[in-house]
Amino acid sequence: xxxxxxxxxxxxxxxxxxxxxxxxxxxxxxxxxxxxxxxxxxxxxxxxxxxxxxxxxxxxxxxxxxxxxxxxxxxxxxxxxxxxxxxxxxxxxxxxxxxxxxxxxxxxxxxxxxxxxxxxxxxxxxxxxxxxxxxxxxxxxxxxxxxxxxxxxxxxxxxxxxxxxxxxxxxxxxxxxxxxxxxxxxxxxxxxxxxxxxxxxxxxxxxxxxxxxxxxxxxxxxxxxxxxxxxxxxxxxxxxxxxxxxxxxxxxxxxxxxxxxxxxxxxxxxxxxxxxxxxxxxxxxxxxxxxxxxxxxxxxxxxxxxxxxxxxxxxxxxxxxxxxxxxxxxxxxxxxxxxxxxxx
Amino acid sequence: xxxxxxxxxxxxxxxxxxxxxxxxxxxxxxxxxxxxxxxxxxxxxxxxxxxxxxxxxxxxxxxxxxxxxxxxxxxxxxxxxxxxxxxxxxxxxxxxxxxxxxxxxxxxxxxxxxxxxxxxxxxxxxxxxxxxxxxxxxxxxxxxxxxxxxxxxxxxxxxxxxxxxxxxxxxxxxxxxxxxxxxxxxxxxxxxxxxxxxxxxxxxxxxxxxxxxxxxxxxxxxxxxxxxxxxxxxxxxxxxxxxxxxxxxxxxxxxxxxxxxxxxxxxxxxxxxxxxxxxxxxxxxxxxxxxxxxxxxxxxxxxxxxxxxxxxxxxxxxxxxxxxxxxxxxxxxxxxxxxxxxxx
Numbered sequence: 001x002x003x004x005x006x007x008x009x010x011x012x013x014x015x016x017x018x019x020x021x022x023x024x025x026x027x028x029x030x031x032x033x034x035x036x037x038x039x040x041x042x043x044x045x046x047x048x049x050x051x052x053x054x055x056x057x058x059x060x061x062x063x064x065x066x067x068x069x070x071x072x073x074x075x076x077x078x079x080x081x082x083x084x085x086x087x088x089x090x091x092x093x094x095x096x097x098x099x100x101x102x103x104x105x106x107x108x109x110x111x112x113x114x115x116x117x118x119x120x121x122x123x124x125x126x127x128x129x130x131x132x133x134x135x136x137x138x139x140x141x142x143x144x145x146x147x148x149x150x151x152x153x154x155x156x157x158x159x160x161x162x163x164x165x166x167x168x169x170x171x172x173x174x175x176x177x178x179x180x181x182x183x184x185x186x187x188x189x190x191x192x193x194x195x196x197x198x199x200x201x202x203x204x205x206x207x208x209x210x211x212x213x214x215x216x217x218x219x220x221x222x223x224x225x226x227x228x229x230x231x232x233x234x235x236x237x238x239x240x241x242x243x244x245x246x247x248x249x250x251x252x253x254x255x256x257x258x259x260x261x262x263x264x265x266x267x268x269x270x271x272x273x274x275x276x277x278x279x280x281x282x283x284x285x286x287x288x289x290x291x292x293x294x295x296x297x298x299x300x301x302x303x304x305x306x307x308x309x310x311x312x313x314x315x316x317x318x319x320x321x322x323x324x325x326x327x328x329x330x331x332x333x334x335x336x337x338x339x340x341x342x343x344x
Numbered sequence: 345x346x347x348x349x350x351x352x353x354x355x356x357x358x359x360x361x362x363x364x365x366x367x368x369x370x371x372x373x374x375x376x377x378x379x380x381x382x383x384x385x386x387x388x389x390x391x392x393x394x395x396x397x398x399x400x401x402x403x404x405x406x407x408x409x410x411x412x413x414x415x416x417x418x419x420x421x422x423x424x425x426x427x428x429x430x431x432x433x434x435x436x437x438x439x440x441x442x443x444x445x446x447x448x449x450x451x452x453x454x455x456x457x458x459x460x461x462x463x464x465x466x467x468x469x470x471x472x473x474x475x476x477x478x479x480x481x482x483x484x485x486x487x488x489x490x491x492x493x494x495x496x497x498x499x500x501x502x503x504x505x506x507x508x509x510x511x512x513x514x515x516x517x518x519x520x521x522x523x524x525x526x527x528x529x530x531x532x533x534x535x536x537x538x539x540x541x542x543x544x545x546x547x548x549x550x551x552x553x554x555x556x557x558x559x560x561x562x563x564x565x566x567x568x569x570x571x572x573x574x575x576x577x578x579x580x581x582x583x584x585x586x587x588x589x590x591x592x593x594x595x596x597x598x599x600x601x602x603x604x605x606x607x608x609x610x611x612x613x614x615x616x617x618x619x620x621x622x623x624x625x626x627x628x629x630x631x632x633x634x635x636x637x638x639x640x641x642x643x644x645x646x647x648x649x650x651x652x653x654x655x656x657x658x659x660x661x662x663x664x665x666x667x668x669x670x671x672x673x674x675x676x677x678x679x680x681x682x683x684x685x686x687x688x
Contacts, residue, residue, distance in 0.1 A: 094603060099628060102603035162630075250620075259438060259446035265625060272621035276594075276631060277613045284443060284634030286506075290625045 003119025004057045004325040006041075008050030010333075012057065012326045020115050020123035025071035026089075028127030030081060033138050034147045035061040035117045035342040036316065037328045038085075039177050040268050043245075045329050057325075058118030059085040059109040060150035063344075064138055065131070072127045080138050081131040083117070083124060084294035085109070085151040090129030100295035103129075117150075118325055120344055132298045135306070144341055145305045145313030148182065149298045152339070153312045155266050156182025157301060158292035159241040160190050163264035167191030172228055172236070172256050173213070175243035176204035178315045178339040179266050181211055183241045185310050188212030196228055196237065198252070204338055207314060221248060225255035237261065242289070247271045257285055264289035316341040347463025348401045348669040350385075352394030354677075356401065356670045364459050364467035369415035370433075372471030374425060376407040377482050378491045379461045379686040380660065381672045382429075383521050384612050387589075389673050401669075402462030403429040403453040404494035407688075408482055409475070416471045424482050425475040427461070427468060428638035429453070429495040434473030444639040447473075461494075462669055464688055476642045479650070488685055489649045489657030492526065493642045496683070497656045499610050500526025501645060502636035503585040504534050507608035511535030516572055516580070516600050517557070519587035520548035522659045522683040523610050525555055527585045529654050532556030540572055540581065542596065548682055551658060565592060569599035581605065586633070591615045601629055608633035660685040 003017045020029055035058050044055075062082040065075050075081055088095055088103030095103050105126060110116035115123055124130055134146055148154075156179055165171055171192045173183045176199025187195050188211060197213035198220075199205045205216040217227045229236050238261040242253040245267025253263040254275055266289055276287065304310045318337040320328050321344075328340035347361045364373055379402050388399075406426040409419050419425055432439055432447030439447050449470060454460035459467055468474055478490055492498075500523055509515055515531045517524050520543025531539050532555060541557035542564075543549045549560040561571045573580050582605040586597040589611025597607040598619055610633055620631065648654045662681040664672050665688075672684035 097604065099604040101626075101628065260441065260443040269621050269625055272619070273617035274620035275616070276618035276620055277616035281609060281613055281634045282445075284445065284637075286630065286632040287620060288630040288632070290628030293628075 001120035002322060003116060004322070005054035006044060006048060006057050007054045009046055009048050011050065012045070012329050014323050014325050017056070017119065020121050022067060022069045023123065024125060025069040026126050026128065027069045028065055028072050028075060028124045028131060029067040030063045030122050030124055030131070031066050032061045032063040032117060032120060032122060032344045034143055035344060036147060037332050037340045037342070038151060039179060041329065042333055043268060043270070045333055056110040056116030056119065058116040060147060061117035061122065062134065062143065062147050062150065066121070068127060074128045075131045075133055080134045080136060082134055082146055082149050082298065083130055084154065084298065087125050087130040088295055089126045090295060095129065098293055098296040100293040101291045118322070118342060120322070130295065142305060142313070144316050145311055146302070148312040148315060149294070149301060151294060152178045152182045152315065153185065153301055154294035154297040155179050155292040156243070157186040157297050159183045159243065159264045159266045159289055160186035162288045163239040163241055163262050165190045165192050165239050168193050169239055170194040170232060170237045171239045171241065172196045172198065173241045173243060174198045174249050174253055175267065176201050176208055177243060180243035181208050181315060182312060183243055183266065184208050184211045184213050185312055187241070189304065189310060196231060198224055198228070201335065221252070225252055228256040240264065241266065243267050245270050247274070250274050254280060254285060259283045262286040262288060315339045319343055345464035346666060347460060348666070349398035350388060350392060350401050351398045353390055353392050355394070356389065356673050358667050358669050361400070361463065364465050366411060366413045367467065368469060369413040370470050370472065371413045372409055372416050372419060372468045372475060373411040374407045374466050374468055375410050376405045376461060376464060376466060376688045378487055379405040379688060380491060381676050381684045381686070382495060383523060385673065386677050387612060387614065389677055400454040400460030400463065402460040404491060405461035405466065406478065406487065406491050406494065410465070412471060418472045419475045419477055424478045424480060426478055426490055426493050426642065427474055428498065428642065431468060431470050431474040432639055433470045434639060439473065442637055442640040444637040445635045462666070462686060464666070474639065486649060486657070488660050489655055490646070492656040492659060493638070493645060495638060496522045496526045496659065497529065497645055498638035498641040499523050499636040500587070501530040501641050503527045503587065503608045503610045503633055504530035506632045507583040507585055507606050509534045509536050509583050512537050513583055514538040514576060514581045515583045515585065516540045516542065517585045517587060518542045518593050518597055519611065520545050520552055521587060524587035525552050525659060526656060527587055527610065528552050528555045528557050529656055531585070533648065533654060540575060542568055542572070545679065565596070569596055572600040584608065585610065587611050589614050591618070594618050598624060598629060603627045606630040606632060659683045663687055
């Protein structure tokens with residue numbers, strides 16, 4: 001099969017790889033129909049040391065089940081399925097409390113002999129716990145929107161849920177990437193009345209307005225924080241979703257939170273140490289969020305896509321075939337594309 | 345009047361100060377009966393730069409109302425009252441949601457012309473919102489226990505509440521100081537089934553066992569974390585209360601938290617940057633807690649003291665008169681005393 005492999009910063013290649021086969025009775029083989037490039041793929045794309053071995057890329061995909069191991073129930077060959085961005089048994093104690101990202105028998109795509117999602121086929125471990133059947137045909141126009149259940153939509157939703165967003169709330173979302181915009185969708189869906197989106201790419205923040213953002217703050221740093229405070233009577237907001245991952249973004253998140261507020265963090269931190277000194281304590285700020293247990297949210301969010309209440313498929317602003325995956329990385333890294341859909 | 349003033353690290357003096365007078369119609373003058381030294385007083389006692397001006401000390405006290413301003417209702421001269429460790433109007437929007445520590449018209453004792461609590465008299469601003477009447481006489485043997493409502497008991501309770509401690513939980517409490525031991529009382533009171541107390545002072549951890557700790561871990565650092573994980577099937581606990589404030593303590597707190605767990609922080613951070621990098625995100629850890637809105641908890645906790653369900657008065661292991669306050673600081677700084685009661 002053909003699949004995308006990263007060999008170092010800026011070096012993604014689509015090459016021939018062995019076709020995956022069932023290895024465990026809990027495996028399934030999925031023929032990938034749609035995949036995409038994640039904002040988090042851009043961090044290694046920017047900084048990964050060169051290697052001879054390469055790392056299969058991609059953790060968001062949907063497709064058709066080709067074959068299942070003897071212990072896989074729930075999904076069958078021919079089913080159209082989506083995967084959360086990590087695989088999990090969905091039965092261990094972590095999974096049982098909705099934290100499938102920490103599954104005791106789970107893992108990540110592209111590691112430990114498991115294929116990445118940017119390729120023709122993937123062996124999915126713990127298929128019964130991982131894969132979710134989609135009630136559509138493989139040529140459904142809803143497929144791109146349903147692909148966002150794999151990661152970005154669920155990640156944005158995780159931010160809104162862990163921030164405690166509820167009806168009538170005012171929320172700040174930091175970042176106009178696909179996750180930030182998904183957080184706007186999620187906050188709106190949970191009833192937020194006012195959503196302040198911090199981002200400086202006009203086309204993206206315009207999409208954010210379509211999704212439900214009521215205010216846009218293009219300024220960054222101190223100026224951006226002052227602007228959010230101005231918009232909120234001087235205080236900032238009680239719920240903040242940070243969807244970037246830089247040190248500036250987390251500083252901003254604390255800066256726009258009102259005393260007693262919650263900062264929910266979704267962006268992969270590009271720092272090891274952060275601003276949690278006496279100020280945070282005196283102000284009773286909470287830092288929460290994390291890598292989303294996407295599996296926990298798929299069934300809840302899917303109906304809203306199927307009935308058209310939300311349309312996260314609009315996040316994809318470019319579609320390419322698998323062989324052009326390296327161009328997709330480049331386009332996203334250069335901020336030419338918001339999120340690149342790969343049609344296999 | 346006589347009151348304690350700190351002039352720098354290790355330099356606390358009891359000296360003559362002007363008797364306070366009503367300045368605002370919302371003020372009350374309280375004759376202090378009991379005060380005490382706080383663990384947080386030890387940070388400036390260790391490090392405050394020398395100054396000519398001095399800083400009146402003490403923020404935990406109870407006493408008898410001597411005089412009230414014209415707008416003060418709710419408390420009257422002769423009432424025995426306790427104060428939370430900050431004053432607040434108890435009516436602003438922050439107070440209304442139980443965050444009196446961030447009151448829009450509140451402040452701290454010993455600052456901005458307000459007396460400290462380690463003295464004979466205190467002018468209490470926003471007296472109506474701040475002071476809580478105690479249904480006991482000024483010679484009640486319950487007075488020391490009731491004094492803990494001013495800070496440590498409410499602070500420990502804040503830790504348990506913000507950590508989300510509920511019936512049946514397993515909780516780790518880091519620190520065997522007065523706040524840590526108060527957190528043990530609070531966690532037990534909220535129904536925790538297993539309370540692992542991390543502390544290495546045997547007399548304190550023994551008191552912790554009396555208060556409800558089921559396990560004591562004397563080791564610190566990596567060894568201590570490994571011990572807690574051993575005690576919990578390898579995982580650590582879902583609720584962690586950090587009651588020290590050092591960098592080691594917060595590192596330990598994250599180290600003993602299970603994925604998806606909550607660290608509630610009570611100790612004043614002696615660091616500006618902390619370990620909130622990618623590991624915290626991947627593990628979905630939450631950092632919460634903060635400076636306690638003691639005022640929000642006093643009415644809830646008081647009945648349990650009055651009926652003897654809890655006895656936080658045992659935290660005081662030394663009683664001194666006001667003039668010996670400097671000895672009290674020394675005894676606590678040298679870990680000779682757990683918490684020093686000052687009988688005025």
